[in-house]
Each structure stands twice: as C-alpha cells, then as structure tokens.
Amino acid sequence: MIATLGIDLGSTTCKAVLLSKEGKVLGRGITNTRADYRVSADIAAREAILDADLALLGSLGRLSTETLTLTERRLRLAGFRRRLQILHQALCRVMDRTAAPGLADLARDVDKALDAGDASNGAHSRVLDQIMDRSLFFRDIALALYLDAARLRGSLDEETLATGLAKALAATENTVFSKALDETAATDLPPAVRPLIPKLAAIRPRIAGQIGTGYGRALLPFPETEIRSEILCHGKGARYLFPDARTVLDIGGQDTKAIQLDENGLVASFFMNDRCAAGCGRYLGYVAEELGIGLTDLGPLACTACRAVPVTSTCTVFAGTEVRSLLYAGEKQEEVLLGLHRAVVLRALSLLARSGGIFDALVFTGGVAQNQAVVRTLKEYLAKDHADLTLHIHPDAVYTGALGAALYALETL
Amino acid sequence: MDSIPMKSPSAKHFQKQILDDYFDRLASARDRGQKVVYTFVPGNLTELILSFDLLPVYPEVNALQSALRGDSGNFVKRAEMAGHSEDVCSYVKCDIGMMLLGNTGPAGKPLPPPDLLLLSYTGCFTFMKWFENLAALYDCPIALLHVPYQAEGGVTPAMTRYVVRQLEEEIIPAMARVSGRPYDPEKIRAMCALAAQSESLFVRCLESAQHVPSPIDSYFGGVFYMFPIFTAFRGTLEAVKYYRLLLEEIEKRIRENRTAFTLEGDLPEERYRIVVEGPPNWTHFWELWKLFYRRGAVVVAGSYVRVGGIYDNGFRHDPDHPLESFARYCMGCYTNLSVPARVDLLTRFMEDYKADGLVVHSVKSCNSFGAGQLLILKEVEKRTAKPCGFIESDLVDPQYFSRAHIKNRLDAYFQMIDERRAYHDRNPGH
Numbered sequence: 001m002i003a004t005l006g007i008d009l010g011s012t013t014c015k016a017v018l019l020s021k022e023g024k025v026l027g028r029g030i031t032n033t034r035a036d037y038r039v040s041a042d043i044a045a046r047e048a049i050l051d052a053d054l055a056l057l058g059s060l061g062r063l064s065t066e067t068l069t070l071t072e073r074r075l076r077l078a079g080f081r082r083r084l085q086i087l088h089q090a091l092c093r094v095m096d097r098t099a100a101p102g103l104a105d106l107a108r109d110v111d112k113a114l115d116a117g118d119a120s121n122g123a124h125s126r127v128l129d130q131i132m133d134r135s136l137f138f139r140d141i142a143l144a145l146y147l148d149a150a151r152l153r154g155s156l157d158e159e160t161l162a163t164g165l166a167k168a169l170a171a172t173e174n175t176v177f178s179k180a181l182d183e184t185a186a187t188d189l190p191p192a193v194r195p196l197i198p199k200l201a202a203i204r205p206r207i208a209g210q211i212g213t214g215y216g217r218a219l220l221p222f223p224e225t226e227i228r229s230e231i232l233c234h235g236k237g238a239r240y241l242f243p244d245a246r247t248v249l250d251i252g253g254q255d256t257k258a259i260q261l262d263e264n265g266l267v268a269s270f271f272m273n274d275r276c277a278a279g280c281g282r283y284l285g286y287v288a289e290e291l292g293i294g295l296t297d298l299g300p301l302a303c304t305a306c307r308a309v310p311v312t313s314t315c316t317v318f319a320g321t322e323v324r325s326l327l328y329a330g331e332k333q334e335e336v337l338l339g340l341h342r343a344v345v346l347r348a349l350s351l352l353a354r355s356g357g358i359f360d361a362l363v364f365t366g367g368v369a370q371n372q373a374v375v376r377t378l379k380e381y382l383a384k385d386h387a388d389l390t391l392h393i394h395p396d397a398v399y400t401g402a403l404g405a406a407l408y409a410l411e412t413l
Numbered sequence: 414m415d416s417i418p419m420k421s422p423s424a425k426h427f428q429k430q431i432l433d434d435y436f437d438r439l440a441s442a443r444d445r446g447q448k449v450v451y452t453f454v455p456g457n458l459t460e461l462i463l464s465f466d467l468l469p470v471y472p473e474v475n476a477l478q479s480a481l482r483g484d485s486g487n488f489v490k491r492a493e494m495a496g497h498s499e500d501v502c503s504y505v506k507c508d509i510g511m512m513l514l515g516n517t518g519p520a521g522k523p524l525p526p527p528d529l530l531l532l533s534y535t536g537c538f539t540f541m542k543w544f545e546n547l548a549a550l551y552d553c554p555i556a557l558l559h560v561p562y563q564a565e566g567g568v569t570p571a572m573t574r575y576v577v578r579q580l581e582e583e584i585i586p587a588m589a590r591v592s593g594r595p596y597d598p599e600k601i602r603a604m605c606a607l608a609a610q611s612e613s614l615f616v617r618c619l620e621s622a623q624h625v626p627s628p629i630d631s632y633f634g635g636v637f638y639m640f641p642i643f644t645a646f647r648g649t650l651e652a653v654k655y656y657r658l659l660l661e662e663i664e665k666r667i668r669e670n671r672t673a674f675t676l677e678g679d680l681p682e683e684r685y686r687i688v689v690e691g692p693p694n695w696t697h698f699w700e701l702w703k704l705f706y707r708r709g710a711v712v713v714a715g716s717y718v719r720v721g722g723i724y725d726n727g728f729r730h731d732p733d734h735p736l737e738s739f740a741r742y743c744m745g746c747y748t749n750l751s752v753p754a755r756v757d758l759l760t761r762f763m764e765d766y767k768a769d770g771l772v773v774h775s776v777k778s779c780n781s782f783g784a785g786q787l788l789i790l791k792e793v794e795k796r797t798a799k800p801c802g803f804i805e806s807d808l809v810d811p812q813y814f815s816r817a818h819i820k821n822r823l824d825a826y827f828q829m830i831d832e833r834r835a836y837h838d839r840n841p842g843h
Contacts, residue, residue, distance in 0.1 A: 266832055271803060
C-alpha cells in the first residue's frame with residue numbers, strides 16, 4: 001500500500017495527515033510547534049503514522065475498541081515517561097545545584113501520579129485523559145504535573161521552578177524520540193497486540209509523496225516542489241471534507257484566511273489578515289496567558305456568560321490591556337471573555353466581507369474552529385444575515401491544511 | 414530650451430544624462446535667476462511650465478527617489494516630529510521632512526524653494542492639504558486648478574470649458590506673473606507637437622508588452638520609462654529622442670525574442686503575465702520586483718505607468734487646441750477616472766496583454782488609488798475569470814513593508830494560477 005503525507009506547520013501547532021492512494025485518511029498527527037521546525041514536522045508525522053498503525057492493528061487482529069484504546073494509552077504513557085526522563089535531566093542541568101534534592105522529590109511525585117493513572121487501567125484518570133487528549137501537548141501536561149507537585153510539597157519556589165521548566169522544556173521538545181509501534185517494548189503492549197506487531201511492518205503503507213504547507217513551510221525539510229501555499233491546501237482540504245464548500249474561513253494561530261472557491265473547487269480569491277494577528281488563535285492565546293487560563297478552557301468559560309462586554313479587535317496587545325482594564329473596572333470575567341470571542345468573529349466576518357462575502361456553504365477550519373464560544377457566536381451572527389447558509393465544521397477541522405497538502409501530494413504520484 | 418546633444422546611444426544613459434542636466438539646472442536656478450514651480454505628476458502641465466521658462470519640481474518624485482535611496486524613513490520621522498500624524502500620506506511627510514532637513518534633492522544637490530505652487534487637483538484631496546502646508550512653510554503663492562472628477566465616466570464639453578477658463582484666467586496669469594514673461598502660443602503649439610510625438614512613442618513602448626514573451630516589465634521596469642514623459646521633459650526634443658531610443662531597443666529585444674530585463678539579466682522563463690493595479694512600494698522596490706521575477710512573473714501592464722496621464726485611448730496633446738488638450742489630459746489621468754472606467758481599462762489590459770491575472774497593490778498612504786480597489790479586484794475577476802490577488806504596503810514609509818507577508822500572498826497567488834492551468838490541462842474545454 002502506498003500513501004501520501006501532508007504536513008501543515010502552523011505557528012501554534014504542526015499537523016500531519018497520512019492519506020491512502022484512494023484518498024482515505026489513514027492517520028492524523030498533531031504536536032505543538034517548537035523552535036526546531038524539522039522536529040515539529042517529524043513528531044507530527046510520527047504521530048500520524050502511529051495513528052494509522054493503531055487503525056491497521058484493529059483490522060489485523062479484529063481487536064476490540066477497548067484493547068485498541070488500552071494499546072494507545074500504553075504507548076502514549078510510555079512515550080510520556082521517556083520525555084519526562086529527558087525533561088528531568090534537562091531541569092537538573094538548567095537549575096541551581098542546590099535544587100537537585102528537591103527536584104528528585106518532584107520527579108518521584110510526578111512518577112507516582114503517572115503510576116496511579118496507569119494502575120487505574122481504563123478507569124478515569126485525569127492525567128491519562130490529558131495524555132490521550134490530542135489538543136494537549138507534553139509541555140502543558142508536564143508543566144502542570146511539576147507545578148502541582150511543587151505546590152503540594154511547598155519545597156521549591158514556584159516562579160524559579162517555572163522558569164527552569166520553561167528552559168528545560170525547550171531543550172526536551174527539540175529532541176526526537178517518539179518511536180514507531182514496532183520499536184516499542186513488547187511489555188508496554190497488551191498481550192493480544194504483541195503477536196500482531198511483526199505483521200504490521202509488512203502492511204504499513206509506504207509514503208510515496210509528501211507536501212508541506214503552513215506558516216513555517218519554507219523551513220520544512222522539503223524540496224521547493226513539495227511546498228504549497230496554505231491557501232490552496234485549506235481550499236482543497238475543505239472541499240474534500242465538504243464537496244459543496246464555496247467559502248472557507250480558516251482561523252489559525254496567526255492568520256485568518258477567507259478563501260473563495262469556484263464551482264470546480266479551485267481557489268478563486270483569498271484575503272488574509274495583515275499586519276496584526278488580532279482575531280487569530282494567538283489573540284486568544286495571549287489573553288489566556290495574561291489571565292492564567294488554559295487556552296482550551298477559554299471557550300467553555302465564555303459560554304457561561306449571558307452578555308458580552310465589547311472588546312476591541314484591532315490589536316492583540318491592546319486587547320490584553322483592555323481586558324485587564326475591564327476586569328479591574330468590575331466586569332465579569334466570562335462576559336469579558338465572551339466579548340473577546342465576539343471580537344474574533346467580527347474580525348473574521350469583516351475579512352469575509354472584503355473577500356466578497358459568503359456563498360452557499362461556509363466551511364470553518366483551523367484550530368479556532370474547535371473553540372465553542374467562537375462557533376456559537378459565529379452561528380448567531382450568520383443566523384442574522386445568512387439565514388439560509390450552511391455552516392460546516394468538521395471534527396478534523398484543525399487538520400484541513402494538512403489534508404489538502406496530502407491531497408496535493410496524491411496528484412504528484 | 415536647447416536640445417541636449419546625445420552622447421550615448423543607450424536610452425538608459427541618455428535618460429541619466431538629461432536627468433543630471435535637469436538637477437544641475439535646478440541646483441543653479443537661484444543663482445541664474447530662473448524661477449521654479451512645484452507641481453504634481455497626475456495631470457501635470459509640464460509644457461505650460463516650460464513654455465514660461467520655469468523649472469518644474471515634482472515633490473512626489475522627490476519622495477519616491479528618497480525612498481529608493483533609503484532616506485525616506487528619516488524624512489517621514491522628521492515630519493512626524495513636526496506634528497504630522499501617522500495616518501498622513503507618506504509622500505507628504507517625506508517631502509516635508511526632506512525640506513525640514515535641508516531640501517537636498519535626489520541628485521544630492523540642494524533644491525531651490527518654489528516661486529509658485531501649481532496645484533492641479535486631480536482626485537486627490539491630500540494634494541490640497543500638502544500644498545497648503547508648503548505654502549505656509551515656503552511663504553509662496555498657490556495657483557489652484559480644479560480638475561472635475563469623471564464621475565459619469567466621461568468628459569463633457571462643459572467640463573473642458575471649465576478647466577480651460579481656469580487656465581486662461583488663473584493659471585496662465587499666475588505663471589506670467591512669476592516668470593515675468595507673456596504667454597507664448599507659438600511655443601506652446603510647438604511643445605504640444607513634440608509632446609504628441611513622445612506620447613505616441615511611449616504608447617508603442619508600453620504596447621510592446623503585448624508580445625509574448627514581453628520584452629519589458631511594464632511596472633518595475635516601466636517606472637523608469639515613465640519619468641521623461643511625466644516629469645520635466647514632455648514637450649521637449651529630449652523626450653522624443655529618449656522614447657525613440659527606447660523603442661528601438663525594445664523592438665530589437667522583440668526581434669531577438671528576448672524576455673523582459675530584470676535586475677539579474679533577462680527573465681529566464683516567462684511563466685506568468687500579470688497586470689498590476691496601484692503604485693509600487695518604493696522603500697523595498699527591488700525586493701518586491703524580485704518576488705515577482707524570481708517566480709518568472711513579468712508585469713505586462715498596469716495603472717501606475719499611466720498615473721501622469723493616459724494615452725492608450727488615443728489622447729494626444731493637440732498643437733491646434735493646446736488649452737483644450739491640457740484640460741482633457743488633466744481630466745483623463747488615472748486617479749481622476751471613475752471606478753467603472755478603471756475596471757474597463759484594467760479588463761482591457763488583461764485581454765490585450767494576454768495576462769494570467771491581476772495583482773492589486775494597495776498602499777496605506779494613497780486614497781486616490783486605494784478607494785475602490787476591492788471593487789476593481791472583484792469586477793475584473795468576474796469579467797475575466799482570471800485570478801486576482803491583493804497585497805498591501807505603503808509608498809515611502811519603510812515600516813509598512815512586510816516581505817514575509819507579501820511573499821506569502823504572492824506564493825499563494827502564483828500557485829492559484831498554476832492550479833488553474835493544471836485543472837484546464839486535465840479538463841480541456843473547461
């Protein structure tokens with residue numbers, strides 16, 4: 001079997017999609033974009049291959065969903081532990097020597113938390129749920145584990161530890177060590193899976209073509225002929241997911257794109273935000289950081305509000321200070337946050353208007369399409385002006401660009 | 414004016430020669446007692462100015478040349494120190510900053526202060542505010558020529574009479590007062606005849622880009638071709654000689670089937686033929702050009718090389734009706750055209766020049782170009798079914814040029830063209 005690989009290297013996350021020759025999605029991978037773009041692309045690709053491997057295992061051995069989930073949990077936990085070891089070593093290097101005994105205690109506490117999660121063996125465990133959650137990455141989980149452990153012990157200054165962790169994480173994240181399934185120690189895997197591993201290599205698809213796209217595409221380790229603009233890739237991916245797509249709105253980390261497709265699915269025109277990432281994922285990320293709220297908690301929190309406090313949408317940094325001023329003035333946090341999400345939607349609608357409007361079916365893609373407060377607000381605005389419009393949001397919306405890239409790679413075969 | 418002897422057979426060298434001579438004359442104007450008129454490029458009245466033996470200075474050209482030399486950032490900052498806001502046109506700020514910092518011209522020689530500000534209002538309100546500022550700074554008189562906008566898409570006899578009357582009653586008397594000379598109808602007639610010759614030659618140069626491959630880049634290369642006709646030389650023998658030389662060189666390129674000239678020699682392969690709407694960015698002019706030609710893109714036509722006046726529709730200065738032709742010329746300049754007329758012109762260029770698409774360059778500073786650009790883009794796209802792209806920067810304020818963003822958009826744009834070609838190859842008949 002042959003397959004193609006599409007990589008979408010965005011400013012926040014790097015996505016990979018593995019596609020069969022027949023155009024079927026075999027696997028998806030995602031990781032946070034780190035300083036070394038080559039490592040980002042490599043990890044996302046390995047994640048996609050692992051995802052495809054798990055699906056293949058299912059078909060090979062007619063494994064139950066429970067066994068497959070357990071296999072994935074084991075694999076991800078094993079990978080997580082290996083990264084933690086590297087993080088710990090890096091942490092010892094970057095922090096003051098006097099902190100070493102305290103760090104060793106923390107590492108043991110973190111291990112214990114993971115052991116407890118592992119022992120739950122399928123029962124609810126917060127840390128294992130986080131490791132399995134594709135929208136959370138190693139850095140988010142490891143940082144929280146260490147800081148929680150330090151808080152409980154009260155042994156290390158939290159700020160010093162956070163600074164050390166930031167440095168150590170940068171070093172850890174730029175190292176490639178995620179392994180393919182057949183390289184994983186057999187003891188990590190459920191017994192029903194072990195005999196299937198040798199067969200996996202024989203049926204695993206060979207990657208016969210690849211295309212890179214996204215914000216950092218020029219820095220991908222691909223030749224120029226294997227690079228495509230994200231405009232084309234998002235257009236193509238959206239059309240694949242929804243054959244009636246005519247207008248595509250993509251809100252990513254630093255770009256908002258309004259793309260118009262013609263009746264043949266070709267990009268007819270596009271508009272992108274210029275000069276400022278206001279209204280993009282970074283805008284939400286920046287405010288989340290400022291307020292000490294997790295990015296994925298931002299949307300649900302905003303959805304609890306009954307009214308939205310107006311927030312400007314022209315500048316990310318100004319919005320940050322504006323949000324603080326509003327909170328100091330006594331406005332409710334959730335209502336300010338809803339205002340912030342409304343600002344994102346208003347900016348996107350302005351870009352859509354400049355690109356010529358919305359035709360027939362609007363496909364919303366990119367990481368921000370997973371934010372429920374943005375989606376809810378967008379629906380409210382569309383209901384006012386475009387009552388007959390179809391809004392499509394695919395569960396795989398974040399992979400649209402990588403999917404488009406893999407589709408372009410198919411054309412090169 | 415005496416004709417300059419031609420020392421070099423190359424159009425480029427001849428242009429340099431006449432420009433050097435022009436800046437020398439400007440530098441020594443005060444000492445020689447020659448009076449100077451500052452004026453604008455769109456719808457300029459160069460023949461009239463020269464006929465009074467006045468020397469024209471074009472602040473827009475000084476600003477763009479300052480940007481090409483890398484000086485505009487300082488000039489803009491200096492004007493902002495003097496109180497001009499960030500949102501003021503950067504041409505204005507560059508010009509005022511240059512003046513406040515000693516008024517050294519593009520050739521490194523001091524520019525004389527104006528004896529008259531000739532403000533031909535052709536669709537740009539900023540022009541009025543610009544010269545109001547200069548009038549205060551230089552303590553100098555202004556002559557205002559109000560040019561009616563072609564709102565209905567054409568020029569009526571009443572509009573022409575309105576402009577001619579202003580020329581007769583205000584502009585010509587103002588020039589006579591400043592120069593101390595009377596209006597010379599014979600000289601004007603002779604200059605209009607020379608202008609018409611230059612204009613016909615200039616049109617032939619521009620139309621050479623209809624050839625495939627195009628022997629010239631009509632935007633990045635074209636801005637150098639347009640200087641003589643839109644600045645101090647139209648109506649002189651020098652301009653005729655320059656365009657004759659240029660046309661000969663271009664026709665030779667066509668005979669040799671050569672592609673457009675770029676900064677790195679001839680374009681290796683003409684892959685995309687583009688029409689561009691909007692003025693160039695001058696602070697990163699060469700970088701922007703590279704972003705086009707390194708992808709094999711040549712600009713075959715555009716609005717900017719017509720910014721001073723449009724000759725494609727048959728207009729020529731008329732020796733038999735000079736004042737009427739000045740009026741029609743002013744009213745016909747690109748930024749004085751209605752948006753539908755601009756759409757018609759660009760659509761025609763797309764067809765006549767066998768273009769693959771349109772790129773709109775929107776500059777923060779210029780409302781005369783910017784207003785209507787989105788509509789123009791959509792209309793041209795609708796009428797031609799060719800991809801249209803949009804990039805943004807500024808004229809001469811360097812902080813508004815983002816190479817990464819422009820490259821990103823141009824990458825996507827050229828790939829859109831590739832994708833359409835591939836689709837049509839796979840689906841012939843579509």
